[in-house]
Amino acid sequence: MEITPLKNYIQTNVDFSEAELDTFCSYFTQKTVSKKDFLLKQGNICRFEGFVIKGCFRLFSLDKEGRENVLYFAIKNWWVTDIDSFTNQKPAHLSIQALEDSEILLINKTNKDRLYTELPKVEQLFRIMTQKTLVSLQRRLIRNHSDSAQERYDHFVTTYPEINQKITDRQVAAYLGITHEFVSKIRNKRMQKKIE
Amino acid sequence: MEITPLKNYIQTNVDFSEAELDTFCSYFTQKTVSKKDFLLKQGNICRFEGFVIKGCFRLFSLDKEGRENVLYFAIKNWWVTDIDSFTNQKPAHLSIQALEDSEILLINKTNKDRLYTELPKVEQLFRIMTQKTLVSLQRRLIRNHSDSAQERYDHFVTTYPEINQKITDRQVAAYLGITHEFVSKIRNKRMQKKIE
DNA sequence: CGCGACGTTGATTTGCCTCAACGATTGTGG
DNA sequence: CCACAATCGTTGAGGCAAATCAACGTCGCG
Numbered sequence A, B: 001m002e003i004t005p006l007k008n009y010i011q012t013n014v015d016f017s018e019a020e021l022d023t024f025c026s027y028f029t030q031k032t033v034s035k036k037d038f039l040l041k042q043g044n045i046c047r048f049e050g051f052v053i054k055g056c057f058r059l060f061s062l063d064k065e066g067r068e069n070v071l072y073f074a075i076k077n078w079w080v081t082d083i084d085s086f087t088n089q090k091p092a093h094l095s096i097q098a099l100e101d102s103e104i105l106l107i108n109k110t111n112k113d114r115l116y117t118e119l120p121k122v123e124q125l126f127r128i129m130t131q132k133t134l135v136s137l138q139r140r141l142i143r144n145h146s147d148s149a150q151e152r153y154d155h156f157v158t159t160y161p162e163i164n165q166k167i168t169d170r171q172v173a174a175y176l177g178i179t180h181e182f183v184s185k186i187r188n189k190r191m192q193k194k195i196e
Numbered sequence C: 001c002g003c004g005a006c007g008t009t010g011a012t013t014t015g016c017c018t019c020a021a022c023g024a025t026t027g028t029g030g
Numbered sequence D: 001c002c003a004c005a006a007t008c009g010t011t012g013a014g015g016c017a018a019a020t021c022a023a024c025g026t027c028g029c030g
Helices: A004-011 A018-026 A083-088 A109-118 A121-146 A149-159 A169-176 A180-195 B004-011 B018-026 B083-088 B109-118 B121-146 B149-159 B169-176 B180-195
Strands: A029-033 A038-040 A048-054 A057-062 A068-074 A095-098 A102-108 B029-033 B038-040 B048-054 B057-062 B068-074 B095-098 B102-108
Touching (some): A018 A109, A068 A169, A083 B121, B038 B048, B068 B169
Antiparallel strands (some): A038 A095, A048 A102, A057 A068, B029 B102
């Protein structure tokens, strides 16, 4: 099992001993997910929290018009779960799908609860992680209000070049909350500017 | 000092003994804030985390065109801080201003760090709080993509009637990311529908 | 009282969407 | 391995939701 990326990730956030790292990782299992396969479907109960090793996932939800709104993409070193569904074991708002053949480490609810009691520092780890996620989501929300579609697209491709190269323009559009046709028009304007 | 609301709030989230509750609350100080006063200004370092007892606050940031984007409003039982600025003691993206004469309980960084070490359960409390906030922010982001201005306005006034009655339409507009003129037009359409 | 902030309304503009058609690329079953 | 289907990105014409700009009466407050 490929636990090195997970260990490295933890060490960037909190101070764990080698033994603690091992305990932490021992509760995870590795899973291979093929392109287009779903880890979770809207309405089902989310039984896992996942740490991506390889590949790419999208987390999205369907609105009443049947449109797919992407909450975020997850590549290596990102976590995927429907937090609300996972922590309260109730139907998920989100779907999670692989956009490439992927590898992921999973932990289930029982084992995560065990981790919380066995290693109190795990509380701190997830508090810090969640805080960081919250801050970036707050900034994204504000950007959605203050920036144009053009600016939001530019921000995305410069902030997440690695993600951008893995996904289609349609997916970027679903993330930015604009149409894929408009993304195409934005890209053309960008090309022109770069030539000028 | 009015600590009962804070104690009640904590008990809805985690299981604290009476002694733990007292320890927790002992690190807070009460402050009176007059209408229009700022608890924090964008660019300054946020020295506190606050629990609102009475009144109303807005958390907002200025964009490059000088427009005020409201992240959220806080009335009694809500928390206010610029998490990133507070935890990392760096300049704030947000400003926090009282919209009414208000009462608030504050804790500074030193004392919050003490709390984390003295009462390990505090980690859990703030992890859970942050998770809940994150979930609601995720939903709000998705709604901003899938719902019209009309629908977002309706959602706001039905979800937060208590907040709505305390603030002006201009503030609601800044929260929803639309103009105050358009809010006015939306309200008229609503009135017509209710008469029909 | 007078001033500033507020809500309202209308005319006009615009950023982005919708719908439709097209070729290019990718994926797939026979 | 190829034929065909599906999905993709592109482009254009037209439309609409919401923004902009401007003017107005009202209200609370200093």
